[in-house]
Amino acid sequence: MHCLLSRTLALACGAVLAANAFGQAAPTDSARSYPTRPVRVIAPFPAGSNTDQVARVTGNQLQKALGQPFIVENKPGAQGSIAADAVAKSAPDGYTLLLTTNSPLAANVSLFKKLPYDPVKDFAPVARVGVTAFVIMVKPDFPAKTLGELIALAKSKPGMLSGGSGGGGGQISIALLKSMAKIDVMEVSYKGVPQAVTDVLGGNISFALVDLGNAAAQAKGGNLIPLGVTLDKRTPLAPGVPAIAETLPGFDVVPWLGLVAPAGTPPEIVAKLYDAIATALARPEVKASLANTGTDVAPMNPSEFSRFIQSEIGKWAILVKLAGLHPE
Numbered sequence: 001m002h003c004l005l006s007r008t009l010a011l012a013c014g015a016v017l018a019a020n021a022f023g024q025a026a027p028t029d030s031a032r033s034y035p036t037r038p039v040r041v042i043a044p045f046p047a048g049s050n051t052d053q054v055a056r057v058t059g060n061q062l063q064k065a066l067g068q069p070f071i072v073e074n075k076p077g078a079q080g081s082i083a084a085d086a087v088a089k090s091a092p093d094g095y096t097l098l099l100t101t102n103s104p105l106a107a108n109v110s111l112f113k114k115l116p117y118d119p120v121k122d123f124a125p126v127a128r129v130g131v132t133a134f135v136i137m138v139k140p141d142f143p144a145k146t147l148g149e150l151i152a153l154a155k156s157k158p159g160m161l162s163g164g165s166g167g168g169g170g171q172i173s174i175a176l177l178k179s180m181a182k183i184d185v186m187e188v189s190y191k192g193v194p195q196a197v198t199d200v201l202g203g204n205i206s207f208a209l210v211d212l213g214n215a216a217a218q219a220k221g222g223n224l225i226p227l228g229v230t231l232d233k234r235t236p237l238a239p240g241v242p243a244i245a246e247t248l249p250g251f252d253v254v255p256w257l258g259l260v261a262p263a264g265t266p267p268e269i270v271a272k273l274y275d276a277i278a279t280a281l282a283r284p285e286v287k288a289s290l291a292n293t294g295t296d297v298a299p300m301n302p303s304e305f306s307r308f309i310q311s312e313i314g315k316w317a318i319l320v321k322l323a324g325l326h327p328e
Contacts, residue, residue, distance in 0.1 A: 212294025
């Protein structure tokens with residue numbers, strides 16, 4: 001009996017040592033039973049934004065799969081940096097997550113001189129959810145009905161037109177438009193796209209860079225009309241809208257969305273979250289729900305998403321440079 005007990009203990013210790021030797025933590029009871037209470041999903045942009053909508057679709061699917069409420073909390077400001085910083089400093093226990101975009105985890109590295117968090121070291125990537133686009137939107141009575149006409153109008157009235165954006169991707173898109181079309185347009189930054197849409201409708205700004213989901217809703221209602229998407233080719237989610245690249249070859253700004261946790265979150269929890277997301281994203285009804293937000297499903301697993309984020313930091317740095325922007 002004594003020998004059997006000693007052998008059992010030795011095997012258990014050996015398993016723990018082996019796990020540690022390979023840089024893996026031994027599974028804990030809390031990781032196995034996760035989640036046992038509600039989980040916060042922080043969205044870095046306001047209610048009604050594309051990020052907010054995707055966070056709610058994703059949170060609803062996680063709730064169904066894992067049996068606990070996934071509550072979306074909006075923390076807009078500083079191009080998503082306020083939300084990212086809050087999550088980076090949260091306990092790495094899986095109960096605070098960030099439904100991020102390219103702004104806080106890639107573009108902001110080049111848009112700000114200093115961030116209060118490290119987008120690579122301070123997060124554990126869980127899954128990329130999908131990609132989207134921005135759309136240049138104007139009121140139906142705006143004198144320009146095409147992107148070419150907008151550019152011509154801007155050239156005839158230097159400094160007189162204004163464009164609104166609700167995040168780093170939109171800000172870079174406007175700056176890139178100005179640089180590539182050689183026009184002088186005043187760029188106005190908002191905490192989120194919904195406020196930019198409100199100001200276009202109110203006639204306070206000339207146009208806005210609107211996420212695809214909100215753009216479709218505004219176009220369907222006849223409130224705003226689309227002039228171009230920020231991709232290098234037309235998107236199947238809005239095939240009737242020209243790509244900006246059709247007028248300005250080489251223009252290509254692709255926003256994306258994904259879920260991350262604070263660095264140090266147990267890998268078993270990350271894996272459980274990813275498995276639930278991947279299963280949900282394979283369902284036609286979930287793809288349809290995300291398509292309604294203007295998001296094209298394009299999942300990546302944790303390791304793929306980690307490499308993708310690192311590559312995106314460099315990509316957005318190039319876009320910022322091409323757009324002629326300087327860190328704030």
